[in-house]
Amino acid sequence: MAKTSSQFLCSECGWSGPKWLGRCPECGQWGTIEEFHEARPAAGSRTAAPGRTSRTQSHPVASSAARPITDIGTENISRIATGFSEFDRVLGGGIVPGSVTLIAGEPGIGKSTLLLETAGNVARLTAFATERNTVLYISGEESQAQVRMRASRIGAMEPNLLLASTTDLSTVLGLIEQFKPALAIVDSAQTIVSQDVDGISGGSTQVREVASALIDTAKTLDIPVLLVGHVTKDGSIAGPRTLEHLVDVVCQFEGDAETALRMLRAVKNRFGPTDEVGCFDMSGEGIEEVTDPSGLFLSTGNGSAATQVDGTCVTFTLDGHRSLPIEVQALVTKSVLPTPRRAANGVDSNRIAMLVAVLYRHGGINLLANDLYISTIAGGQAREPGCDLAIVAALASAAKSKPIPRTTCAIGEISLTGQVRPVPRLEYRLREAARLGFTTAVVPTLRKNVAVPGMGVVQADTLQDALAAILR
Structure with a gap:
């Protein structure tokens, strides 16, 4: 006969424990833990359909015998x-x-x-x-x-x-x-x-x-x-x-x-x-x-001056092996509230507070008393540190009412000292940008030259140099 043991299980998240609790320690829900008896089947017994042999009998002993690794076939699996x-x-x-x-x-x-x-x-x-x-x-x-x-x-x-x-x-x-x-x-x-x-x-x-x-x-x-x-x-x-x-x-x-x-x-x-x-x-x-998800994360536009608007900048983020374009949009308005509002969608709000302070201290643009609204397109996520430069560029473009050319992208991480730091796999991002028609990329200072056909790479060591190159 199978032995049983008393267990307590949360019906909300599946947590199990040896004693009853009023509140589940895993999901925090109240009154979801119930007692049940867990059966322990005897060794070798498993669920079997009518006419089906047990799992222990379905595997011959010879199939699990150890063999030299050099004798095992290397044929490709279809x-x-x-x-x-x-x-x-x-x-x-x-x-x-x-x-x-x-x-x-x-x-x-x-x-x-x-x-x-x-x-x-x-x-x-x-x-x-x-x-x-x-x-x-x-x-x-x-x-x-x-x-x-x-x-x-x-x-x-x-x-x-x-x-x-x-x-x-x-x-x-x-x-x-x-x-x-x-x-x-x-x-x-x-x-x-x-x-x-x-x-x-x-x-x-x-x-x-x-x-x-x-x-x-x-x-x-x-x-x-x-x-x-x-x-x-x-x-x-x-x-x-x-x-x-x-x-x-x-x-x-x-x-x-x-x-x-x-x-x-x-x-x-x-x-x-x-x-x-x-x-x-x-x-x-x-x-x-x-x-090709490029069109999902970029707003429509043919690149002409008539379609250029201030407060937008494109960056390229990595998601696994895939490089995705992310368009960051920013809106800067005068605040009438004692505490200016910060609203972010697809961007880390804590990162925004840090970048606004760095932009004021090392970029010469004071946005501390303004309402700031930062968002991405179509649910894209600009939470990677390599998106910092594009976020700051969008804020600066909105504050100065100066559009950024739609053929320009910005890739780089910004430190508290105002330096533009390198990001991983930059060449891979630049090649994807060139494939989508971008002709200029503002990036951190490169340790070695990166040659991407059709792409002009502008290197910037500080935040001021990067903004001067983007908002020229």
Whole structure:
């Protein structure tokens, strides 16, 4: 008989502990901790579908025997294309057979839509395969009719895309073993329940058991699994931390609910880099990949004097391996309040206070008594220190009512002493700027010369020199 132990679990964030508390120490919610009995199955017992052997019996001893590393084959693994080049790049070139990928994100951000559209793409690409030409989509949150409605809306109607709606782990494993699909998608880990262990749905015990069973099935049958994961209020993945250690790839699907821009980031990847970012655009017809996100973060304009306005400056920030243009806009007005207002969107407000002080002390422009409004375009983030020079240039341009040419960008970090400091991978940013049509870049003093065709590089050692070059 399996032994049981009393545990206390928070229904809000999944925290578990040995004693009851009125307030959860993890999420701070009151009255969310409840007692449950965690069952500990005997060694070797795992959830098994009817007619399915246990996991300990499915692995022959010979398959786990140690072999010299020089005798192990080095043949390339054929990855599965998702139909999204952005998704494939984040994964390191596609989905690896037998891997388990966890996709986590806020509610309503588009996780299910992205994976359903991916399922349709894979089903379309594998329609003429000789074996494993089906894709299995298992939903524990929606019925088959609801999933079909969304599939018809986003254009994922494929005859070899199989839909199932269940919350029982044995049924999920049985379906995967029965159809042996080219790709299996489980939505989500927190809704699937195992009958072999105790605990509420989404609890640490259930999530750990579900993840272990799916990983074992994926490795045994060499079937890739995409697993949807929920997040807590602070943005971390719900469930035990071991969930992230068990899976092969962890991706965060991020975005602002007020904009259509979505970012897919690889937090952990055993088969590729972890600093890649994929850009997507959310619309009523589904999710579309954005291979060149330059136009999302820049306001429209043809570069003529008629379209130039004061208070705008463009910089280039790094997000993983990708260089993104960010347009910073600033508005400076006279304040009628005892304490001038500072409003920032997409920019760190504490950084703004520091840059205003440096601009007054080392740039000769006093904005301490003015209301300042700083924002970026289309939800872009200018929180990297390399955006300091563009923020200061936008403030100075707004204060002096002097527009900055739209073909000029500014890249650099500003110190408290008024120096313009170098930023990492500057040459990569300059090449992206030249590709987008920028002809002049104001940058820190370079240790070695950087030659970018079509780009005039102006080096500035101090804030005064940089402003003189930008506002000439």
